[in-house]
Amino acid sequence: MAKLLEVYNLTTHFYTDNGVVEAVDGISYSVDEGEIVGIVGESGCGKSVSALSIMGLIPDPPGKIVEGEVIFDGQDLLKLSSAQMTQDSWQRHCDGSLYCDLELHLNMTASAASQRAAELLSLVGIPDAERRLKDYPHQMSGGMRQRVMIAMAVSCNPKLIIADEPTTALDMTIQAQILELMQGCRPNWGRR
Numbered sequence: 001m002a003k004l005l006e007v008y009n010l011t012t013h014f015y016t017d018n019g020v021v022e023a024v025d026g027i028s029y030s031v032d033e034g035e036i037v038g039i040v041g042e043s044g045c046g047k048s049v050s051a052l053s054i055m056g057l058i059p060d061p062p063g064k065i066v067e068g069e070v071i072f073d074g075q076d077l078l079k080l081s082s083a084q085m086t087q088d089s090w091q092r093h094c095d096g097s098l099y100c101d102l103e104l105h106l107n108m109t110a111s112a113a114s115q116r117a118a119e120l121l122s123l124v125g126i127p128d129a130e131r132r133l134k135d136y137p138h139q140m141s142g143g144m145r146q147r148v149m150i151a152m153a154v155s156c157n158p159k160l161i162i163a164d165e166p167t168t169a170l171d172m173t174i175q176a177q178i179l180e181l182m183q184g185c186r187p188n189w190g191r192r
């Protein structure tokens with residue numbers, strides 16, 4: 001299977017008043033197309049920082065990626081400028097609504113985007129999805145908001161999703177449903 005993501009010797013440090021925190025210390029791994037890779041480790045071992053490093057979201061200062069390569073789809077992401085990273089599809093799910101994502105990134109008409117957004121909300125287990133589409137975040141429960149984020153993550157059929165503790169705020173039943181959903185809908189992420 002083709003390699004989708006290759007991480008070599010990724011090393012991220014934070015330069016704090018109390019010294020250098022070697023948060024990520026030379027990790028290497030790869031992810032094939034359609035493959036699920038789990039990263040486990042004790043609290044503070046660098047799981048989140050390694051994910052943020054890949055996405056170009058390390059706050060600099062105090063953080064810095066001091067070494068490594070992150071090859072996604074044949075391109076070294078660490079060599080891209082921040083403007084290129086922002087323009088690129090990498091960070092498109094960091095803001096905006098589900099509906100706007102569909103309109104902007106898949107060039108859907110407003111009514112098609114609305115219909116697909118309702119489908120995606122149903123897919124992640126939000127009841128009465130059409131009505132809920134018009135809700136503001138504060139009108140939803142924490143678990144619902146988390147499921148909307150997952151719907152946004154899968155909405156544009158991404159090749160890769162980096163999910164950092166995607167089920168933490170959810171109860172056990174919903175946790176299982178979300179993991180099943182993420183597992184079951186790759187590589188087309190639920191697209192019919």
Ligand SMILES: Nc1ncnc2c1ncn2[C@@H]1O[C@H](COP(=O)(O)OP(=O)(O)OP(=O)(O)O)[C@@H](O)[C@H]1O
Binds near residue numbers: 049
């Ligand atoms: N902005 C920062 N400034 C200084 N140190 C930081 C910063 N962000 C993270 N760290 C440090 O980097 C290390 C790795 O943190 P990270 O959040 O990646 O851990 P984690 O493995 O995801 O932990 P957990 O499982 O508890 O979420 C920790 O020692 C943390 O204190």
